[in-house]
Amino acid sequence: MKRKKIPDEAVQRLPIYLRGLLSLSQQGHKNISSKRLADFLGVNHWQIRKDLSYFGGFGTPGIGYNTEKLRRQIRKILKLSVVHKAVLVGVGYLGSAVLKYPGFGMLGFNIVAAFDNDPKKIGRRVGNIMIEDVSNLQALQQREIEIGIITVPCDAAQETFNKLIAAGIKGILSFSPCYKTGRQKVKVITIDIAMDLARLPYYITTRRITKV
Amino acid sequence: MKRKKIPDEAVQRLPIYLRGLLSLSQQGHKNISSKRLADFLGVNHWQIRKDLSYFGGFGTPGIGYNTEKLRRQIRKILKLSVVHKAVLVGVGYLGSAVLKYPGFGMLGFNIVAAFDNDPKKIGRRVGNIMIEDVSNLQALQQREIEIGIITVPCDAAQETFNKLIAAGIKGILSFSPCYKTGRQKVKVITIDIAMDLARLPYYITTRRITKV
């Protein structure tokens, strides 16, 4: 109920604030005002205050916010205070890059398993993780993994999606847009690199070409 | 002027429609209605019509849209009808994955150069591309490259950004959020994988924990 009134956009901005707070904290700022954080991140100060106000008042009038305390508060709101176990499916170039992506750990994520359907890859290690056979994905249920990361090609996305749901995954970060979710009670966040790149030329003003 | 009235959100959805049109076209549909495309993509049919109406009427009442024609129209709107040359900076795991990412070509993108600051990588080849020294980035100006892709670590992002601007790049796709744009006339689209993952737990309802 209460959550329905909180804009998704506000939730989306919280991780950004978290990043700014970390930097400013490392620079030795014990307290910071919304103005200072806003300037640092290149956003508006009233936006920060408004976003935070959806979750409660964390600041002190006249002083600002305690850097460390606010970081803890935001991490708690985003449920990042506990470690989240994740599984990755599709150990191609992108999947490998994600497995090695630094910074997940700091946010409280721990990729504990990786799957692929290529017999040549199964059994190999990437970092600490051994690549398992994707047909054993069902067995995941016992391992209490909440988050799935999909880095398979488009034509395998729907099947992977269905399998992850069946395995009891609660949230999915997908790099493939090629699936339909149905009425599953699963939160899916999609990163579509090609689509993001595809809208870039629209904003580019070309002076050379005057007529097409 | 005219463009100011068109919501960014609508532009953002055009590539999605493009993808749907391609699939349906390959399935042999010569004409499709907004309803059919909407159902295929899992969006609303009036949203599609509204979005397209910002750019003009492309359909025929009673029949729908000519699949191939609409694809061409959208590609033209997004300026994807011409080939765009791109440069990638930062050939780490993620950078390599992006270099090998399939599907850019189909959208009219051609990554023609890659840069890194690691002497061990400079001179090596990834696919058709030889990795060049990032200190030669300035020389890019002669090559008429419009688009830059940033896949460097956070602490090198600002410098890379500045160099790309200096080299005359018009649009940037960045995988690092760690830079400030200033008042440059450059369109920047940021993909922050860690931040997207960071907001996933917020939406996950955990039944196990009843009290924190």
Added chain:
DNA sequence: TAATGTGAAGCCTTTCACAGCA
């Protein structure tokens, strides 16, 4: 004084309903 938190205004996007056309 300095900065937070918030009700309300303003603005933009989404949704709707239907006129108009093939």
Added chain:
DNA sequence: TGCTGTGAAAGGCTTCACATTA
């Protein structure tokens, strides 16, 4: 009849101004 295109209504987010508090 069936579907498009669009003006208008509805809804939601952003911005603002200021009361409030340390």
